[in-house]
Amino acid sequence: MSSRNKPRTTRRPYDPHNRNRDPMRTFCHATTPVYSRRDLLTASANGFGLLALAGLANAQPTASPLAPRPPHRPAKAKRVIFLFMHGGPSQVDTFDPKPLLARHNGQPYPGQKPRVQFAATGNLLRSPWEFRPGGRSGTPVSDLFPHVRRMADELCVIRSIHADNSAHGGALLQLHTGSDTFVRPSVGSWVTYGLGSENQNLPGFVTICPTLGHGGVQNWSSAFLPAAFQGTAIGHSGIPARESSIRDIRSTAPSVELQRMQLDLLREMNHGHLAAAGADPALEGRIESFELAFRMQAAAPGVADLSKESRRVLDQYGVNQPETDNFGRQCLLARRYCEAGVRFVQVTHSYKWDQHGDLTRDHAKNAREVDQPIAALLTDLKQRGLLEDTLVWWGGEFGRTPTAQGGDGRDHNPHAFSMWLAGGGVKGGSVVGATDDFGYYAVENKVHMHDLHATLLAALGMDHEKLTYRHAGRDFRLTDVKGRVVREVFA
Structure with missing residues (x-):
């Protein structure tokens, strides 16, 4: 030297x-x-x-991707339950009464029908059901929903929803992701991306008995968002709710200690690969999914165990009753998952509301299956003090035409349909927007699907223009480059 x-x-x-x-x-x-x-x-x-x-190689994540995060501004709601009526309920038969439709029953529609229609329809068709005022507010609700009508003072009915696609596939994607043509993250994924979750031992986003058709998994996908924000499916629409569970929720390992050792070795190997490969969102999501799955094995079975509920509560939801058991179980599970800290829960009544014919028979049957469970969910949430910060959202992918198809039926109609919100700072006992005299088009305070999504995020304290994710060289958001918050829905 x-x-x-x-x-x-x-x-x-x-x-x-x-x-x-x-x-x-x-x-x-x-x-x-x-x-x-x-x-x-x-x-x-x-x-x-x-x-x-x-x-x-030895780095540990500083925080779970589902760790709770503060909203952009003070929130009215902390969580969401989406009651999805797959198929498209008819607005003029449920929450949007049209006296002129009854008066002009069987006559030609006096206005201009849409230039592009899903199928040809005939003359005007009156509703088979009467509308009656509900609660102190007097909000009119069809005889299809007598139980929900009693909860009218909790509902904000939006009668002027409109969207862009008259086919189920595109309409479901726009409802769930904001886009009817491109693969985009679902609304549940955006919510958990923005806020995280309140329970790190459960997924932030759960979908109960989801449909496998009309977009399938894309309706609860995280798309280009990190994989941790993907919805976790509990069964699917082809399995009764009583038989549905999260796949592989029960471990086959001889002991928890041995499984933990196996996962530690797997994590070490994966982190080594991650260090060598560089940033890899898919691998990072897989690592996190293994850890969450391990924690879920202890937490999820207890949440899903309805035997812990009293006989009074089970009867209230219609569990073990022939017509209401399936959807009643889903609604009760939704309450239990929300109570356990899950941020976004969807329950699906699938695929039953697409009445191109036999409207009187099948809409009535569908309503009997969901009416009591929905009212029970709202009542239960309110009694437990959860409704004030839980946003309950009801609706389908589009509405139906006021004109007849196939005799006793109605075609798809994305130009006007009804949804309602309850809880989560919503102005109960109110109606927002209006359709024309026959319920064909939204004409007053029109609420596009982008507006609805912006409003849902606003209830959760998030600015839909600031909730963005950079992908493929640009910033994406749930509402794309559109959307306005419908302030009238809030108290």
Whole structure:
């Protein structure tokens, strides 16, 4: 070693009282090499890469991607329950009474029908059901929903919803993701991306008995958002709710300790691969999914166990009753998951509301299956103090025409349909917007699907223009480049 590169030495004087000791030194009386900055960099540069690699390989995530995050502004609601009526309920037979439709029954529609129609329809068809005022507000609700009518003071009925697609597939995608043509994250994924979840042992987004058709998994997909925000399906529409569960929720490992050891080894291997490969959202999501699945095995079975509910509550939801059991179980599970801290829960009545014929028979049957459970859910949430910060959202992918199809039926109608919101700061006992005299088109305070999504996010304290995710060189959001908050729905 040349004299220029040779490290210099110095001797520290011995101090019996240790007053001069440098706390960073191991010994107080030693000959210690002293390096210049250049010497130190020369001697240690080769080790920096190894230190970085070791750090990455052993790095633990600082926080779960589902950790709770504050909203943009004070929120009216903390969570959402979406009651999805797959197929498209008829607005003029449920929440939008049209006296002129009865008066002109059987006559030609006096206005201009849409230029593009899903199928040809005939003359006007009156509703087979009467509308009666509900609650103190007097909000009119059809005889299809006598139980829900008693909860009218909790509902804000939006009669002027409209969308862009008259086919089920595109309409479901727009309802769930904001786009009827491209693969986009679902509204539940956006909500959990923005707010996280209140329970780290359960998914942030759960969908109970979802439909496998008309877009299928894309309706609860996280798309380009991180995989942790994907919806977790509990069964599907082809399985009765009493038989539905989260797949592989029961471990086959001989013991929890052995399973933990296996997962630790798998995590170490995956983190090593991640360190070598660089940023990989799919792999990061897979690592997190293994950890969440492990935690769920202890938490989820208890939430799904309806035997813990009293006989009074089960009867209230219509559980074990022939017509209401399936949807009643879903609604009760939704309450239990929300109570346990899940951020977004969807329940699906699938696929039954598409009455191109036999409207009187089948709409009545469908309503009997969901009416009591929905009213029970609203009542139960209110009694438990959950309704005030839980936003309940009811609706389908579009409405129906006021004109007849196939005799006793109605065709698809995306130009005007009704949805309602309850709880979560909503102005109960109110009606927003209006359709024309026959219910064909939204004409007053029109609410597009983008507006509805912006309003849902606003209830949760999120600005739909600020809730963005950068992907493929641009910032994406649930409402794309549109959407307005419908302030009239809030108290």
